[in-house]
Amino acid sequence: MEAGCSARRVAHQLGSPDCVVRSCWDQWIQEISFTRRPGSGCPRPTSRREVRHVVRNARVQPTASSAAIQAQVAPSLGAPVSSRAIRRRLAEEYLGSWRPLCGIPLTPTHRRLHLEWWLTRGNWTAVE
Numbered sequence: 001m002e003a004g005c006s007a008r009r010v011a012h013q014l015g016s017p018d019c020v021v022r023s024c025w026d027q028w029i030q031e032i033s034f035t036r037r038p039g040s041g042c043p044r045p046t047s048r049r050e051v052r053h054v055v056r057n058a059r060v061q062p063t064a065s066s067a068a069i070q071a072q073v074a075p076s077l078g079a080p081v082s083s084r085a086i087r088r089r090l091a092e093e094y095l096g097s098w099r100p101l102c103g104i105p106l107t108p109t110h111r112r113l114h115l116e117w118w119l120t121r122g123n124w125t126a127v128e
Helices: 007-014 018-031 048-060 066-077 083-092 108-121
Strands: none
Touching: 007 018, 048 066, 048 083, 066 083
């Protein structure tokens, strides 16, 4: 555009719609930057206050699931927050619900039988 090309030609070369190129050019002319304007984009469904509350609950109870955090947070905030939103906000804060690996506790008899089974079949590459 500065070099004499039209917005349509630049858009074709970039593989973008020409309206995008025009709006970027207009913004460059007005502000001399291509950064997004503050407040542009979709508004967040959860406020900063709600996010702080969710993060605080997750730090206090690191083994709580997102559904458990949701159940604790909703009454105190007075507004429902989805468990998906909770998982997203925890991921943004590099947190997650730390869940220990759950498994059926085996008795000593189970362990002994499993060890015997494994010893007989453990070397499966050997010719029998």
